[in-house]
Amino acid sequence: MARIKYYYDTETCKYERIKVSKWDVFINLLGIFSLTLILAVGLLFVYTSYFELPQVSLLKKENRELEAYYEVLKQDVQRMEKVMYALEERDDNIYRVIFEADPIPTSMREGGVGGVDTYKDIIEKEPEREELIINTFKKIDNLKKKMYIQTKSYDDIVQMAANKEDMLASIPSIQPISNKELKRMASGYGLRFHPILKIKRMHAGCDFSAPQGTPIYATGDGKIARAAHYGSSGNMVVIDHGYGYKTKYMHMSSFEVRPGQQVKRGDVIGYVGNTGLSAAPHCHYEVWKDGKHVNPVYYFINDVTEEEFDKLLELASRENQSLGGPLK
Numbered sequence: 001m002a003r004i005k006y007y008y009d010t011e012t013c014k015y016e017r018i019k020v021s022k023w024d025v026f027i028n029l030l031g032i033f034s035l036t037l038i039l040a041v042g043l044l045f046v047y048t049s050y051f052e053l054p055q056v057s058l059l060k061k062e063n064r065e066l067e068a069y070y071e072v073l074k075q076d077v078q079r080m081e082k083v084m085y086a087l088e089e090r091d092d093n094i095y096r097v098i099f100e101a102d103p104i105p106t107s108m109r110e111g112g113v114g115g116v117d118t119y120k121d122i123i124e125k126e127p128e129r130e131e132l133i134i135n136t137f138k139k140i141d142n143l144k145k146k147m148y149i150q151t152k153s154y155d156d157i158v159q160m161a162a163n164k165e166d167m168l169a170s171i172p173s174i175q176p177i178s179n180k181e182l183k184r185m186a187s188g189y190g191l192r193f194h195p196i197l198k199i200k201r202m203h204a205g206c207d208f209s210a211p212q213g214t215p216i217y218a219t220g221d222g223k224i225a226r227a228a229h230y231g232s233s234g235n236m237v238v239i240d241h242g243y244g245y246k247t248k249y250m251h252m253s254s255f256e257v258r259p260g261q262q263v264k265r266g267d268v269i270g271y272v273g274n275t276g277l278s279a280a281p282h283c284h285y286e287v288w289k290d291g292k293h294v295n296p297v298y299y300f301i302n303d304v305t306e307e308e309f310d311k312l313l314e315l316a317s318r319e320n321q322s323l324g325g326p327l328k
């Protein structure tokens with residue numbers, strides 16, 4: 001409904017009717033429309049500057065959560081790496097040293113973590129996060145591999161510990177006859193005058209003088225390799241202890257064991273006698289390591305104190321004559 005408007009004409013002193021053209025109406029409408037548009041754009045600008053669309057704020061929130069999650073993950077990985085490093089250090093420097101085993105080579109610990117291809121699927125989904133994803137997964141894979149190698153290493157160590165126990169029980173480490181007062185050591189290892197052959201020759205063992213029938217003990221766990229009469233050695237027992245060790249006991253009066261039998265350290269294997277090339281009842285005792293005879297005095301450690309050991313060492317090193325021994 002168009003309202004009729006008037007204006008006061010000063011020349012005619014009358015109210016005159018205002019004539020509104022269509023053009024005027026159009027201009028007015030255009031003005032209103034422009035103003036509305038400007039106002040709307042302004043409002044939108046203000047709104048987007050100070051407020052976010054719900055989807056955007058949701059995505060941003062998710063992103064912040066992911067970043068926090070990643071940060072926690074990164075810190076976890078770093079902590080695990082530190083623990084792993086400490087385990088490796090301990091493994092190489094303590095356990096493997098105790099058991100005289102070579103440390104695991106670094107190349108084995110570090111090597112062979114899956115290439116970039118392993119993470120291809122993940123990267124295809126999130127290409128912009130490529131570096132972050134690869135690094136994190138690489139670190140985790142590396143840790144997994146290290147853990148696997150470390151567990152294997154601990155398996156080895158457990159095995160070595162079990163072997164070590166067996167090895168310690170097997171290596172000869174007591175005297176073959178009871179020698180509490182250390183009066184039995186008659187002659188030691190080295191060049192000695194042979195009482196029957198009447199010449200100075202290599203005496204490859206220790207002589208323990210004792211009355212006929214005194215028990216002779218196995219000096220370590222092992223298997224009886226021989227128990228028979230061998231000419232100049234007389235009645236002899238040979239024990240194979242494994243780990244390269246053998247012990248020989250000669251001039252026995254009789255045996256308590258037969259070949260093939262398993263013995264423990266301290267088991268009676270026979271009795272002191274005077275068989276073979278022997279000048280008086282005694283036990284000629286030899287220790288062999290890797291096919292060579294060695295000084296038995298260094299294998300008496302288990303049943304003597306430090307002082308007694310010194311005394312034995314002194315007794316065994318006296319260059320007296322032996323009580324006998326085999327020809328070879």
Ligand SMILES: [Zn+2]
Nearest residue numbers: 207284324325
């Ligand atoms: Zn001898």
